[in-house]
Amino acid sequence: MAYTTTQARQEFDGWSERYDRDPLQRFLFQPSHRMLLGSLVPGDRRVLDVGCGTGQFAYQVRRIHPVAEVVGLDLSAGMLARGRERCQEPLARVRLVRGDSQRLPFRDDSFDVVTCAHSFHHYPDQARVVREMHRVLRPGGRLMILDGDRDRWWGRLLFDGLVVMLEGAVRHLSGTSFWKLFERCGFDHISQRRHGGPLPFLMTTGFARKPHVPEKGCEQAL
Numbered sequence: 001m002a003y004t005t006t007q008a009r010q011e012f013d014g015w016s017e018r019y020d021r022d023p024l025q026r027f028l029f030q031p032s033h034r035m036l037l038g039s040l041v042p043g044d045r046r047v048l049d050v051g052c053g054t055g056q057f058a059y060q061v062r063r064i065h066p067v068a069e070v071v072g073l074d075l076s077a078g079m080l081a082r083g084r085e086r087c088q089e090p091l092a093r094v095r096l097v098r099g100d101s102q103r104l105p106f107r108d109d110s111f112d113v114v115t116c117a118h119s120f121h122h123y124p125d126q127a128r129v130v131r132e133m134h135r136v137l138r139p140g141g142r143l144m145i146l147d148g149d150r151d152r153w154w155g156r157l158l159f160d161g162l163v164v165m166l167e168g169a170v171r172h173l174s175g176t177s178f179w180k181l182f183e184r185c186g187f188d189h190i191s192q193r194r195h196g197g198p199l200p201f202l203m204t205t206g207f208a209r210k211p212h213v214p215e216k217g218c219e220q221a222l
């Protein structure tokens, strides 16, 4: 049975209390955030982090780029509540919004960069999310999606085996599927970077080609 947004909400509301102390922080989430942070450039003034969780990455962006307007969006009220606890005065310009990545509550062309770390495999309609990300990006804006790398046997065992057993029917895309999905949803100059080790991950980056009418069949990309 396909994984649903209700399952995602329940999973992360339940995880939210201990999420920031979870050992996965050290071995997966923090190295991932470092890769994303290292890929930002000073011109990235309006940043949207989709599936922001407790907002750790969003707050780091604000610390490093103090003039950036940073918005984090997440489905789980529990995760956002943990994020708001760290919303102290100097970081107050991080805006945390509750919402579903499949229907982003933002205007067209409103961000320079959209990021998404370890959340994409939870989305029931992944093509719809990439089209939404494309819509809210300005022409030439960048999308960076980072998720577990299941292209080699160890990653497949972890993400298609163990994670599915623990979380339900989530779906980690292969590098090729990410690439094709980006292309069909209006991105170009696509590139990919991998991080190896015991918890491998893959970052796919693309630039929004606009004006753009999503091609028919985008949803059948995979």
Ligand SMILES: C[S@@+](CC[C@H](N)C(=O)[O-])C[C@H]1O[C@@H](n2cnc3c(N)ncnc32)[C@H](O)[C@@H]1O
Pocket: 005, 008, 009, 012, 029, 050, 051, 052, 053, 054, 056, 057, 073, 074, 075, 076, 079, 099, 100, 101, 102, 116, 117, 118, 119, 122, 123
């Ligand atoms: C593993 S956490 C990653 C959080 C954060 N990006 C990080 O790197 O720490 C996945 C997050 O995706 C969120 N999520 C799952 N499905 C979502 C959806 N459809 N829309 C928005 N957020 C979603 C969950 O609530 C959870 O906070």
